[in-house]
Every structure is written in C-alpha cells, then in structure tokens.
Amino acid sequence: xxxxxxxxxxxxxxxxxxxxxxxxxxxxxGFFWHATHQQIYRVLxxxxxxxxxxxxxxxxxxxxxxxxYAVTAAGERVLADWLAEPTPMEPLRSELAVKLRGASYGDRxxxxxxxxxNLADHHARLAHYEQxxxxxxxxxxxxxxxxxxxxxxxxxxxxxxxxWVEWLTEYLHAHRSRPARSPKDQER
Amino acid sequence: xxxxxxxxxxxxxxxxxxxxxxxxxxxxxGFFWHATHQQIYRVLxxxxxxxxxxxxxxxxxxxxxxxxYAVTAAGERVLADWLAEPTPMEPLRSELAVKLRGASYGDRxxxxxxxxxNLADHHARLAHYEQxxxxxxxxxxxxxxxxxxxxxxxxxxxxxxxxWVEWLTEYLHAHRSRPARSPKDQER
DNA sequence: CTTATCATGTAAGCAGTTACATGATTCC
DNA sequence: GGAATCATGTAACTGCTTACATGATAAG
Numbered sequence: 427x428x429x430x431x432x433x434x435x436x437x438x439x440x441x442x443x444x445x446x447x448x449x450x451x452x453x454x455x456g457f458f459w460h461a462t463h464q465q466i467y468r469v470l471x472x473x474x475x476x477x478x479x480x481x482x483x484x485x486x487x488x489x490x491x492x493x494x495y496a497v498t499a500a501g502e503r504v505l506a507d508w509l510a511e512p513t514p515m516e517p518l519r520s521e522l523a524v525k526l527r528g529a530s531y532g533d534r535x536x537x538x539x540x541x542x543x544n545l546a547d548h549h550a551r552l553a554h555y556e557q558x559x560x561x562x563x564x565x566x567x568x569x570x571x572x573x574x575x576x577x578x579x580x581x582x583x584x585x586x587x588x589x590w591v592e593w594l595t596e597y598l599h600a601h602r603s604r605p606a607r608s609p610k611d612q613e614r
Numbered sequence: 615x616x617x618x619x620x621x622x623x624x625x626x627x628x629x630x631x632x633x634x635x636x637x638x639x640x641x642x643x644g645f646f647w648h649a650t651h652q653q654i655y656r657v658l659x660x661x662x663x664x665x666x667x668x669x670x671x672x673x674x675x676x677x678x679x680x681x682x683y684a685v686t687a688a689g690e691r692v693l694a695d696w697l698a699e700p701t702p703m704e705p706l707r708s709e710l711a712v713k714l715r716g717a718s719y720g721d722r723x724x725x726x727x728x729x730x731x732n733l734a735d736h737h738a739r740l741a742h743y744e745q746x747x748x749x750x751x752x753x754x755x756x757x758x759x760x761x762x763x764x765x766x767x768x769x770x771x772x773x774x775x776x777x778w779v780e781w782l783t784e785y786l787h788a789h790r791s792r793p794a795r796s797p798k799d800q801e802r
Numbered sequence: 803c804t805t806a807t808c809a810t811g812t813a814a815g816c817a818g819t820t821a822c823a824t825g826a827t828t829c830c
Numbered sequence: 831g832g833a834a835t836c837a838t839g840t841a842a843c844t845g846c847t848t849a850c851a852t853g854a855t856a857a858g
Contacts, residue, residue: 428709428712429845429846431709431712431716432712434716434719435712435715435716435719438716438719443808443809443810444809444810444811445808445809445810455712455715456705457706457711458705458706458707458708458711458712458715459705459707459708459711459712460705460707461846462846462847462848463809463810463811464810464811464812464846464847464848465845465846465847467810467811468811468845468846469845471811486808486809489807489808489809489854489855489856490808490809490810490853490854490855491809491810492808492809492810493809493810502719505716505719505720506719506720506721507720508713508720509713509716509717509719509720509721509724509725509728510720510721510724510725510728511728512728512731513709513710513713513728513732515732515735515736515739516707516708516709516710517644517646517647517648518645518646518706518774519646519647519648519704520646520647520704521616521619521701521704522701522704523645523646523647523767523770524616524619524620524623524643524646524647525696525697525701526763526766526767526770527623527643527646527763527764527767528619528622528623528626528693528697528763529697529763530759530760530763531622531623531626531690531693531694531697531760532693532694532695532696532697532698533694533697533698536697536698537697537698540697540698540699540700540701543700544701544703547703548703551703569792570792571718572718572719574788574789574792575714575715575716575717575718576715578714578784578785578788579711579714579715581781581784582711582714582781582785585777585780585781586706586777586781588777589773589774589776589777592773593769593770593773593774596766596769597766597770600762600766601762604757604758604762617817617818631836631837631838632837632838632839633836633837633838649818650818650819650820651837651838651839652818652819652820652838652839652840653817653818653819655838655839656817656818656839657817659839674836674837677826677827677835677836677837678825678826678827678836678837678838679837679838680836680837680838681837681838
C-alpha cells in the first residue's frame with residue numbers, strides 16, 4: 427500500500443486540500459499513480475489520526491472552506507523510512523494485453539479496432555507529455571534535487587507511452603501482414 | 615474486472631485445474647496478469663455457478679483428485695463479447711516511481727540502492743524473456759492466429775522490461791552526474 | 803435556469819492479499 | 831524424520847471503486 431506515501435510526497439512538494447491532491451494526481455504525479463477523491467479523503471483522515479499530517483482549515487470567499495493538509499515531523503520520518511525500504515518488482519496488470527493474447531477466441535477485427543483506439547490514446551498522451559517536457563524543462567542538464575526527480579519521472583512517462591505505441595504498432599503490423607483469407611472470414 | 619476473462623483465455627488455450635492456472639499465471643500469461651491460487655479458486659467457483667465453465671473431477675494415482683475446468687459455450691460467448699468491448703487506458707501504478715519522485719525527501723543513496731536492486735531484477739527478467747523468445751519462437755514470420763498472439767505478447771513483455779531497464783538506467787546516470795557535494799552529505 | 807466547479811463526505815460492495823488449514827505423497 | 835510438492839479450500843482483512851449526498855458559487 428503506497429497511496430499514503432504518494433500523498434506524503436505530494437504534500438511535501440506543496441501542502442494541499444483533498445481536492446487539490448485529487449487534481450494533482452490527474453497530472454504530474456498521475457504518470458504513475460492515480461487515486462479518486464474519495465480514496466484520498468479516507469486516507470488523509472487516517473493519516474491525520476496517525477499524526478502523519480496536520481490540518482489547517484482555510485476560509486475562502488465565495489467558496490466552501492477547505493482543509494489544507496501538511497506533513498508533520500512524524501510524517502517526514504515515515505516517508506524517509508519508506509523510501510529506504512526495498513520495493514518488490516510489481517507485475518503489470520493490463521486488460522488490453524489479455525485481449526491481445528485472446529484475440530483469436532473472438533472477432534479478430536473487433537480486437538484490432540480496440541487496439542487502434544488504445545494506440546490513438548497513447549499517441550495523444552505521448553504528445554502531451556512531450557509538450558510538458560519542452561515547456562517545463564528547458565535545460566535538463568542544469569537540474570538537481572527534486573526538480574531533477576520530477577523531470578526524470580516525466581521522462582519515465584514518456585518512455586512508457588513510447589513502449590505502448592511501439593508495442594501496439596508491432597501488434598497491428600504483424601496482423602496486417604497476415605490477413606484473413608477473405609475479408610469477412612472469421613478465424614478458426 | 616478482467617480476471618474472469620484472463621481465466622477464460624487461459625482455459626481456452628488448455629483446460630486446467632486451479633493450481634495449474636496459478637502456475638501458468640506465473641509464466642507466460644503472467645507477463646501482464648497475476649493472480650494467487652486463492653483468488654483463482656474463488657473466481658473459478660463463481661464462473662462455475664454462472665455456467666461459464668464446467669468441472670470434471672479427475673482422479674489421480676498417488677495424488678489428490680483435481681478439478682479440471684473447461685470453458686462452456688456460454689463462456690465462449692462471454693469471452694467473445696468482452697474481447698470486442700473497448701478497453702479504457704489503464705493508469706500504471708508504480709510504487710518505485712513514487713520513490714523516484716520523492717527521493718529528495720529521504721536518504722538519496724538509499725533510494726539509489728533500491729533503484730539498483732530493481733534494475734537488476736528487470737535485467738534478469740529481460741534476459742529470461744529473451745531466452746524464451748529464442749527457444750519457443752524460432753521463425754516468427756511464419757506464425758499465425760493464436761501462436762502469433764502468444765509471440766506478440768511475449769514481445770510486449772520484452773519491450774516492457776526494456777522500458778524499465780532504460781528508464782532506471784537514465785535515472786541512475788542522471789544522479790551519478792550530479793553527486794552530493796560531499797560523499798556523506800544529506801540533501802536538503 | 804441549467805450546468806459546471808469547489809469542496810467534503812457516507813455507504814455499499816467488490817477485488818485482492820495474507821494467513822491458516824488439511825491431507826496425502828514424494829524426495830532427501 | 832523432516833521438508834517439498836500437489837491440491838483445494840476458509841477466514842479475515844485491506845484497498846479501491848461506484849454511487850449517492852450536500853450545499854454553495856460562478857459561468858453560459
């Protein structure tokens with residue numbers, strides 16, 4: 427379970443409310459982690475009870491109050507300890523990969539359409555990430571500390587999207603080279 | 615939820631018992647899906663109740679009986695329908711990525727050690743997959759149908775491990791080029 | 803006047819992990 | 831005699847998702 431620790435990292439970058447965090451998890455941190463606001467609220471409440479974070483209620487004009495969370499000294503210790511722990515290799519769990527493998531047990535063309543749709547999504551994301559790279563990280567050679575880490579995680583996002591684009595392209599290409607005998611033929 | 619469908623794919627390849635499936639999920643299918651035997655037993659029981667699979671009790675000499683599951687006609691239909699459904703882009707959830715991003719909030723050297731350990735694991739897996747490719751798929755140009763799909767999913771496993779190796783190598787290299795001022799310095 | 807955004811939460815349920823249990827057999 | 835493998839399962843728990851609820855303001 428690492429949502430706690432992902433939240434600690436996010437809050438050390440910048441104290442924030444639950445909804446702020448949910449939004450950030452849809453952006454930069456979201457390259458490799460995702461969480462809904464409900465889950466974030468629950469975990470935040472637990473972390474507060476455990477003394478890892480502290481809350482400041484902030485009144486806003488024309489908007490509901492918000493609870494801004496910040497990491498406590500105890501939370502900093504928890505995070506530092508976790509960072510030094512070994513992380514076991516996590517197995518990827520991909521529904522699309524199961525479909526690629528099982529394509530011959532259904533309508534092949536329909537699966538290829540699903541693959542094409544996913545390929546388009548990954549292309550779009552890759553373009554978006556590459557734009558972020560150009561916009562936010564002008565001269566990466568000069569970066570150090572946390573700024574360097576942020577950049578390198580974005581690099582990971584880019585590399586991951588390239589992995590998807592290349593793999594799905596290979597899949598489509600391999601099946602284009604070996605079409606069904608007749609266009610409307612069902613495989614068997 | 616796709617474990618059901620992953621099991622349907624596995625059982626269409628070859629009818630099997632719960633433990634057989636658990637073992638297979640540690641191998642080829644395991645490139646992109648993983649499940650423990652307890653989870654498999656539970657899902658298998660539900661699929662049996664739903665009429666997606668049927669059980670044959672097989673007596674064995676010197677071993678406990680086993681229940682061999684096979685996909686029913688209804689199960690085949692469920693699988694075919696699912697294969698044609700669009701699959702939303704799934705966000706990757708990586709604990710290691712969180713550590714990369716948060717490294718400056720702990721002992722940087724300890725995190726680099728964690729990264730090195732993971733890099734070694736991914737190197738080993740990559741070598742293993744490449745060996746499988748060489749051993750099981752001599753001339754890939756000749757493959758068609760399900761054999762081609764199996765090969766292409768293995769290709770995905772190889773590409774994914776390369777992604778990890780390249781990304782983690784980039785991370786280590788970037789931090790080797792920008793060392794702490796003094797060897798025992800703590801970052802801040 | 804409706805929709806979207808800000809902001810926080812409750813409730814119900816499913817998916818998945820971890821620990822434990824059983825009972826026989828084969829290997830060392 | 832002890833450990834490992836084959837084979838199936840129960841029980842307890844955690845993590846996470848989905849649906850729903852509230853109540854205000856800003857934008858179209």
